[in-house]
Every structure is written in structure tokens, then in C-alpha cells.
Amino acid sequence: MEQESVPAPKKRLTAVGKTARMKRIFARLNEGWAYDEIAREERLTARRVRQIVTEVLDRREVDGDSAHALLQLGRLGPALRAAGEAVAGGDVRAIAPLVKVLDRLDRYQKTARTSRADHKRIRMPASDKIVVGELMRRLRQSVAQEMAAESDAQPMAEAEP
Numbered sequence: 001m002e003q004e005s006v007p008a009p010k011k012r013l014t015a016v017g018k019t020a021r022m023k024r025i026f027a028r029l030n031e032g033w034a035y036d037e038i039a040r041e042e043r044l045t046a047r048r049v050r051q052i053v054t055e056v057l058d059r060r061e062v063d064g065d066s067a068h069a070l071l072q073l074g075r076l077g078p079a080l081r082a083a084g085e086a087v088a089g090g091d092v093r094a095i096a097p098l099v100k101v102l103d104r105l106d107r108y109q110k111t112a113r114t115s116r117a118d119h120k121r122i123r124m125p126a127s128d129k130i131v132v133g134e135l136m137r138r139l140r141q142s143v144a145q146e147m148a149a150e151s152d153a154q155p156m157a158e159a160e161p
Helices: 015-030 035-042 046-059 065-088 092-115 126-153
Strands: none
Touching: 015 035, 015 046, 035 046, 065 092, 065 126
């Protein structure tokens, strides 16, 4: 006679375990993971991950505009690097995403700067400035090379006597 194996019941998470899971979920969201990817890693359903996020956000105090802008500035750094490197590598499809990221950076820097009570200027981290400067140098260089290639490819009109 065959015995059917009954799966062992899941162990319930303790408060510490729930807090750790919530931190992992939000860390992954900040990294740009989708709900279904997070659910797969946490062995949950995407619906449950959304519920956890909603519960945490409902309990949270609303941050001021400045705090939100600073958070968004931090989150845009990886997107800026990725889009900039793609453009510098010659991928013209990445120009639109790069412009969008730069637009968002401008918007959030303006919000962070104007809404701070002490009116201290919010500055982009030095590492991001270096990355942006290098990307802009590469972009100018690739545009110059393309323009030179186009001018070499076009036959020069002969001057009439």
C-alpha cells in the first residue's frame, strides 16, 4: 500500500523574520526588480508581495517633498549610468532613456533644493558627476567621429571654373 506524503506545514515567520523579508523586498524594489521576480525569490505570490508593500506604505508617515526627492535622486543613479554607458557605446536607442533620466534628475534636484528649510543646495555626488562628465565626453567624441565619417563619405563638389 502506498503512503501519500503530506507536505510539512510552513513555519511562520517571527517578527524579526518578517522585518528582514520586508527589508529584502524594498531593497529589491529599489534595485528595480519586478513584483513577480521578488515573489519568486521570496517564495511568495506576486499578490502577497504587493500586499506587503501596500501594508508598509500605509503605515508609513508621508515624507516631505525634499526627502522623497533625495530618495529618487539616489534611485536614478544606476539608470543614469546604464543609459549613459549605452549611449557612449554607440546605442542610439538609449538616447531617449538618457534624456528622460536627466530630465528626472533636474526635476528632483529642483524639488529637493527648493523644499529644504535651510535652503542648502543639494549636489549630485562626486562619483555621479565624474560618470556624467565621462559619458558626455564620450558622447561628444562619438558625435564628432560620426560627423567626420559622414563628411568623408560625401563626395566633394568640384568647383566650377
